[in-house]
Amino acid sequence: MMLNTLYKKLAAVLFIVICITGFLLLILVRYTSDMYQQEVGQKLNATLAQHIVTHNEILYKKERINHDALKDIFHMLMVINPNIEVYLLDVQGKILAYSAPEGKVKRKFIDINPITSFINKSATMPVFGDDPRNPDRQKIFSAAQIPPEGTAEGFLYVILASEAYDSVTEMIEGSYILRVTMMGLAASLLIALIAGLLMFALLTGRLRILSSTMQNYLRADGDNTIEARYPVKRQSIDEVESLGESFNLMADRIDAQVAELKNNDAKRRELIANVSHDLRTPLTSLHGYLETLLLKEHELNEEERKEYIQIATNHSKRLGQLIAELFELAKLDSVETLLNVEPFSLGELVQDVVYKFKLAAEEKGISLKANFGFDIPFAYGDIGLMQRVLDNLVDNALRYTPKGGEIAVTLTPGHGNIVVRIADTGCGIPNEELNHIFDRFYRLQKSRQEGEINSGLGLAIAKRIVNLHGGQISAESKLDKGTIFTFIMPAVQTA
Numbered sequence: 001m002m003l004n005t006l007y008k009k010l011a012a013v014l015f016i017v018i019c020i021t022g023f024l025l026l027i028l029v030r031y032t033s034d035m036y037q038q039e040v041g042q043k044l045n046a047t048l049a050q051h052i053v054t055h056n057e058i059l060y061k062k063e064r065i066n067h068d069a070l071k072d073i074f075h076m077l078m079v080i081n082p083n084i085e086v087y088l089l090d091v092q093g094k095i096l097a098y099s100a101p102e103g104k105v106k107r108k109f110i111d112i113n114p115i116t117s118f119i120n121k122s123a124t125m126p127v128f129g130d131d132p133r134n135p136d137r138q139k140i141f142s143a144a145q146i147p148p149e150g151t152a153e154g155f156l157y158v159i160l161a162s163e164a165y166d167s168v169t170e171m172i173e174g175s176y177i178l179r180v181t182m183m184g185l186a187a188s189l190l191i192a193l194i195a196g197l198l199m200f201a202l203l204t205g206r207l208r209i210l211s212s213t214m215q216n217y218l219r220a221d222g223d224n225t226i227e228a229r230y231p232v233k234r235q236s237i238d239e240v241e242s243l244g245e246s247f248n249l250m251a252d253r254i255d256a257q258v259a260e261l262k263n264n265d266a267k268r269r270e271l272i273a274n275v276s277h278d279l280r281t282p283l284t285s286l287h288g289y290l291e292t293l294l295l296k297e298h299e300l301n302e303e304e305r306k307e308y309i310q311i312a313t314n315h316s317k318r319l320g321q322l323i324a325e326l327f328e329l330a331k332l333d334s335v336e337t338l339l340n341v342e343p344f345s346l347g348e349l350v351q352d353v354v355y356k357f358k359l360a361a362e363e364k365g366i367s368l369k370a371n372f373g374f375d376i377p378f379a380y381g382d383i384g385l386m387q388r389v390l391d392n393l394v395d396n397a398l399r400y401t402p403k404g405g406e407i408a409v410t411l412t413p414g415h416g417n418i419v420v421r422i423a424d425t426g427c428g429i430p431n432e433e434l435n436h437i438f439d440r441f442y443r444l445q446k447s448r449q450e451g452e453i454n455s456g457l458g459l460a461i462a463k464r465i466v467n468l469h470g471g472q473i474s475a476e477s478k479l480d481k482g483t484i485f486t487f488i489m490p491a492v493q494t495a
Contacts, residue, residue, distance in 0.1 A: 007204045014196045022189045029185070039126040041160055042140040045084075046125075049144035049156045052077075052086075085159040087132060089115075091152055095132060107132045115143045115155055131159065206240045210247065217251055279322065282315040289315075325457040328388075332464045343492045346379040346386070346418055347372050350409050353390040357398060365403040368394070372411035378492040379418055385465045386489070392458040393422045393485050400483070401426035417471075418489045428479040437475060438463045462487075 003009050052073065077086055077099060088097040093112040098105055110130045117123035118141070128138035142158040210230050217228035229251065230244030237245075289312040293305065300308070347370075354370045361368035379386070390409070397407045405425040412419040429437060438459050466473040466487045477483035 006207060007200060010200045010204065011197055014200065015193060018189050018193045018196070022185065026182075026185065029181075035126065038140045042126045042142070045142050045158070045160050047142070048084075048160075049142040049158045050148070052158075053144040053146055053148055053156050083160075085132070087157040087159070088146075089155045089157050091154060093155075096154065098132065100133065105132045106135055110157060112155075115141075115157065118143050119145055119155075129157070129159075206244070210240065210244050213244075214247065279319065282319040282322075286312050286315040286319065322457075325461060329457055329461055329464065332461065332468065340382045340384065341380065342383070343378040343380055344383045344386075345376075346420070346489060347376045347411060349379075349383060349387055350390065350411060350420075353387065353394055354409060356391070357394050360398060361407065364398065364401075366398060366401050367406040368398075369407075370409045370411075375413055376411050376418060377413060379489045380492050381469045381489060382465075385468070389462045389465050389487070390420075390422075392462045396458055397422055397424035397426065397483070400424070405482075413491070414488065416493060417491050419486065420489060421484055421486050423482060423484040425482040428481055429475070429477040429483055430479060434475060434477060438473070 003012055073086070077084060086099040087095055087110070089110055089112075090096055091112075093110040093115075095105065095108055095110065107130060110132065114123070114127055114129040118127045118129075126140050129141045129143075131137040131139045140160045142160060144156045145152045146154045146156055213228055213230045220228055229248050232241055232245045232248065289308045293300070293308050293312075350370045350372070354368055357368060394407065394409065401407060401424045407422070407424045410421040410423070412421070463473050470490060471488045473485065473487040475483060475485050
């Protein structure tokens with residue numbers, strides 16, 4: 001795989017572009033230099049034919065061309081400058097006489113249009129005319145009318161680059177100057193190639209770093225992935241930096257999701273263990289007492305039999321409550337939005353809950369009351385689920401508040417919401433355990449009582465219901481002074 005990296009591909013493309021550019025540049029330089037040379041040569045010799053005609057009046061005498069004199073002039077010009085060729089043409093462009101060797105001239109007629117354009121100076125130099133020696137070639141020339149004044153009887157047509165000049169050009173192409181020029185051009189292209197490769201290396205360097213970072217992240221396989229990050233430079237935010245920053249954000253999100261999955265898996269294992277423990281305990285007790293009743297049916301008196309049946313019933317209730325709350329929590333976890341949402345009076349709901357637990361509070365010698373005014377707006381939510389929250393919080397407060405204590409449910413109107421507080425004067429919660437009270441199956445070990453019907457899911461259910469209403473529930477507590485649970489309910493907006 002020779003071109004297996006972006007840098008190699010860019011280098012190959014640059015090399016091809018440099019070669020094509022060098023070839024085209026060579027052709028352009030060759031063409032422009034040739035055209036420039038011919039333009040200069042034609043401009044320098046533009047009046048050559050005119051001078052020959054003007055200073056050799058014997059070319060035309062009594063309005064007729066003097067062919068003998070013309071041959072002497074041809075011979076003299078060839079001696080002075082063997083690189084030019086002189087032709088005498090009639091007005092139709094027919095070649096009447098020439099200075100070239102016999103047998104070299106291949107044309108009989110020359111196109112008159114370039115000649116007239118040259119004489120009238122209506123064309124931009126270089127102007128090319130037909131080459132009498134080669135029917136497929138044109139060359140620069142100098143031309144003049146014969147006679148200079150009056151009606152034209154013919155033209156003097158001077159080719160400025162003969163075959164001898166062509167051979168000299170070929171010799172120049174192999175000269176030292178041309179070789180130096182070609183070497184300079186090749187060196188310039190080589191320098192351009194090296195500079196381009198260095199710039200490509202600089203530009204693709206960050207891409208290589210990003211690619212290496214991604215490979216390291218892939219190979220990390222969840223271990224030390226935090227180190228596999230692209231070093232973003234804030235002072236130069238371009239496409240590469242933006243891509244690197246996007247990768248970092250993606251990697252952070254993946255790491256967070258992986259950590260959350262691991263945490264959820266740990267919680268799932270803990271949940272299974274807790275469920276197994278909490279199910280096994282009442283089942284074992286229930287099984288033991290029922291088995292005792294069967295084995296000692298004739299040995300137990302009526303009072304002992306009733307006691308065993310009552311204990312078995314309590315364990316059965318505890319088991320039923322645990323299963324019911326597990327199903328309830330699973331149902332709440334499976335939904336993202338509430339369905340039975342409607343306006344309702346939160347004050348009336350609080351009163352109903354207080355009356356519901358009033359008898360249980362009086363039996364334990366606890367004062368249970370509701371505090372709110374007449375300015376409480378209607379709440380907006382699921383009334384059945386909110387009653388479940390209040391039931392769980394009040395029941396939890398009754399469980400941990402001693403005799404002679406107080407429990408107060410307070411409602412306070414806020415900005416578009418209602419603040420609900422359930423405060424008790426119970427034993428309180430240690431700070432190290434305060435962050436775990438909403439976890440599933442969590443119970444305060446120091447306050448557990450033997451045989452109490454408590455699954456440890458009540459606060460977890462309350463938190464999930466409050467979250468479904470778009471709120472948050474929190475708790476603050478002081479040991480031996482009490483605990484306050486606070487959550488916010490959305491209120492109905494009035495016009």
